[in-house]
Amino acid sequence: IFASVAAGLGIVSVVALSQAANKAFGESENAQKGFIVVGIAMTIVSSILFECAGLGVKERVPNTDERKTMKESFALMWNCKPFRRLLISGILRAPLQLLATVVMTLFTYYYCGGDLTNAFSNGKTFLTVVIIGGAFFIGQFGATALCPVLMKKIDVKTLYNLTGFSALPMALLFVTYLIAPTELAKIGWVVIDGVLLLFAGIGFGAVMICQSVMISDCIDYEDYHHNYRPDGVFFAGQSFIQKFSTGIASIISAYVYAAVGYSDVNIEKMNTAIANGASFATDFQNYSKAMWFLLTIPPAIGMAISIIPTIKYEITSKSHQEMLNVLIERHKEAE
Known part of the structure; x- marks a missing residue:
């Protein structure tokens, strides 16, 4: 949080x-x-x-002196079935990184007239940014706080797969743009988009928590089956997914921006026009539509298809507890 x-x-x-x-x-x-x-x-x-x-x-579990090469590390990650499902799921969810790369640019131009400092000097703009941005973060924080409680009653796998439903509010955000492309800064649309972002944020927050817990469970799974704890390798795999996702998001945004002519020269012309009173929402609808598309549709698709590999995820709460019981006894005997 x-x-x-x-x-x-x-x-x-x-x-x-x-x-x-x-x-x-x-x-x-x-x-x-x-x-x-x-x-x-x-x-x-x-x-x-x-x-x-x-x-x-x-450290609560003794380390071994065994070391893995990069090739062996990738083989280890891939050969562990539950972790392989998480890897594939994370790669499919790569477009979610577009939220981080596009959101501030869109907010700055669409809601703040090309200058983010307007959010602090204009009361209406400040309220808009608080509702839009705050709703997403409230959803994210709420999911982050509630997930540990829910995991005591529901399998982590189930919670993780439920995050796929957050694709719906993400896609509906683009629908609101298509309905009112130049009017989303009006308070009525701001509230509607805020509600949609609230539910989208819940999915975003939950998937981050669930993924980390499931990676830890995969480490126990590997230890249980092969007497080796690949803590560093598996969490490095999580970092690899994040960096790979950032690269994929950059490629997607580059192609979309190129398609609408959003280049350095045109951006400079747009900045000059906005400084002279032009409206980003009204006068630059091709750029606006491209940004709203990037912020919603690719992430929605990514969230929806990312749960396909984990539908048959092998580890349940019951099986994980059974593995832990065995591992605890093993570690006691090794002491």
């Missing part, structure tokens, strides 16, 4: 601060130099804080 809050604040602050820093350089509103300065500063701070993550952590 805290990491998600920090991520949200980070996205907002890096755009707002970069625009402010860019003005100090006397540059135009595209905030190129400011973005670099703020990005470097935040990278240094976050890198220092990251070093604190391991303080006070204690």
